[in-house]
Amino acid sequence: MLIRSPAELGAILRDRRRKLKLDQSTFAKRIGVSRQWVIEVEHGHARAELGLILRALDALDIRLDASIEPAPARGATRPAVDINAIVAKARKKKA
Template identity: 40%
Template structure:
């Protein structure tokens, strides 16, 4: 699934939520937001806070893979692993704090 717009993200969240048997209120509770926020995101709210969108993916058990769309088929073996990027950033932050 390619997520290119806020509407795509919202539709994906709605689809994943329904597949997991959650209603909007249950998902909102898991994420720590209001049901209204979930409704707005599912409708494609263009200015939704990135951290809350990522928290929503996490609450749904969804992982993201970033791929280079210029590579044939939109996928490549050199895609980014967000876990490695986050761990690397944490390590850099910890090293700066130690100095």
């Protein structure tokens, strides 16, 4: 399963949790977070803590693997339009 966004990660966590017949409460206790946290992460919370995410994955026996992208597609010719970065910056300025 490729992970590209917090939402995808959340979906993976939810599917796996359900496959293991765990409800949110017991899952939360098992990894040392609140049930609220589980809900938000499963819904794709982008600002969740990295450490807690890794604990959650571990608790569900999910392995994370990092590898170099086969097709960069981000060639030196492309000006690189980073929508995420732009949106994040824009939100900051407004607030």
